[in-house]
Amino acid sequence: MYNLGAALEKATVRVGLVGTGYAxxxxxxxxxxxxxxxxxAVVGHTAEKTEAFAREYQIEALSSWQELVEREDIDLVVVxxxxxxxxxxxxxxxxxxxxxxxxxxxxxxxxxxxxxxALAKAQxxxxxxxxxxxxxxxxxxxxxxLAKIGEVFYVRYSTINPQNPAxxxxxxxxxxxxxxxxxxxxxxxxxxxxxxxxxxxxxHQRYWEIEAEYYQSCFCTSQICFHSGLLxxxxxxxxxxxxxxxxxxxxxxxxxxxxxxxxxxxxIQPGETTPIEVAPRRGLxxxxxxxxxxxxxxxxxxxxxxxxxxYTLKVADAAQRAAQTGLTMFMKDTLDKI
Numbered sequence: 001m002y003n004l005g006a007a008l009e010k011a012t013v014r015v016g017l018v019g020t021g022y023a024x025x026x027x028x029x030x031x032x033x034x035x036x037x038x039x040x041a042v043v044g045h046t047a048e049k050t051e052a053f054a055r056e057y058q059i060e061a062l063s064s065w066q067e068l069v070e071r072e073d074i075d076l077v078v079v080x081x082x083x084x085x086x087x088x089x090x091x092x093x094x095x096x097x098x099x100x101x102x103x104x105x106x107x108x109x110x111x112x113x114x115x116x117x118a119l120a121k122a123q124x125x126x127x128x129x130x131x132x133x134x135x136x137x138x139x140x141x142x143x144x145x146l147a148k149i150g151e152v153f154y155v156r157y158s159t160i161n162p163q164n165p166a167x168x169x170x171x172x173x174x175x176x177x178x179x180x181x182x183x184x185x186x187x188x189x190x191x192x193x194x195x196x197x198x199x200x201x202x203x204h205q206r207y208w209e210i211e212a213e214y215y216q217s218c219f220c221t222s223q224i225c226f227h228s229g230l231l232x233x234x235x236x237x238x239x240x241x242x243x244x245x246x247x248x249x250x251x252x253x254x255x256x257x258x259x260x261x262x263x264x265x266x267x268i269q270p271g272e273t274t275p276i277e278v279a280p281r282r283g284l285x286x287x288x289x290x291x292x293x294x295x296x297x298x299x300x301x302x303x304x305x306x307x308x309x310x311y312t313l314k315v316a317d318a319a320q321r322a323a324q325t326g327l328t329m330f331m332k333d334t335l336d337k338i
Contacts (some may be wrong), residue, residue: 174207
């Protein structure tokens with residue numbers, strides 16, 4: 001348990017933000033809306049974007065995240081930047097006695113992620129890895145209806161995002177984004193949250209690229225066997241070589257099925273199909289931010305622990321090694337080696 005004393009003595013938690021993109025904007029708005037937090041400063045990838053962001057939210061623009069984490073007038077560092085830098089920023093922030101909120105993944109490296117969780121405990125600081133997918137309408141609808149279909153034996157989760165031309169941005173960069181199922185860790189985290197521990201992992205993936213650092217397309221498919229016997233297939237693809245958009249989650253049980261296609265849900269039984277209401281995805285950053293502040297001020301439990309995120313990261317790491325070797329990865333062997 002971290003020490004709540006310092007935060008509780010203040011009327012507000014003073015926040016520094018790393019990032020100026022989509023997630024950072026929603027996070028800034030949520031922090032400014034809540035009177036318990038004060039957004040102090042921001043640092044982004046370029047000086048121009050940082051200055052523009054700082055003007056929009058009337059906060060201070062800094063030139064480096066190293067400067068931000070060393071500031072004595074900041075209690076909490078929020079990390080909403082490229083995946084590659086997550087681990088380094090979190091380590092520096094924790095070492096400088098800051099609480100940390102970070103968008104998934106905690107790190108691209110499993111060992112570093114384990115070290116960060118240990119460091120947060122040693123420093124008695126909050127380390128929260130954001131997993132908005134768990135708060136969203138689709139996941140909540142899944143949880144509410146799962147018992148209706150009996151024992152689940154097969155799940156298929158597919159997210160395909162055609163983009164032509166593909167953007168030349170960090171999400172299409174090997175080093176900055178990471179292995180697809182690590183960079184897009186939420187695709188696996190839905191499954192581990194719903195279905196528990198994993199037994200084996202298989203994975204195959206390929207890139208289409210004309211230069212070393214950036215790719216134009218990627219396609220990744222993983223087959224996961226859970227200890228319960230459940231078989232799951234996860235498909236993730238994006239870019240120029242894909243032609244049909246898909247966001248579909250299928251859950252097949254012995255008494256029925258749950259099919260979520262985009263924002264529409266169906267509960268299917270013999271001779272009957274019933275629509276499932278799926279709440280919109282709006283407001284999730286605000287909800288997550290409110291829960292973080294509740295945790296800091298009142299000690300209220302959060303909806304996900306760093307250890308749960310770490311376990312999913314280990315599954316994603318096993319998928320990466322399965323794709324590299326063509327071999328089936330046994331999670332017990334994987335955990336023993338880490």
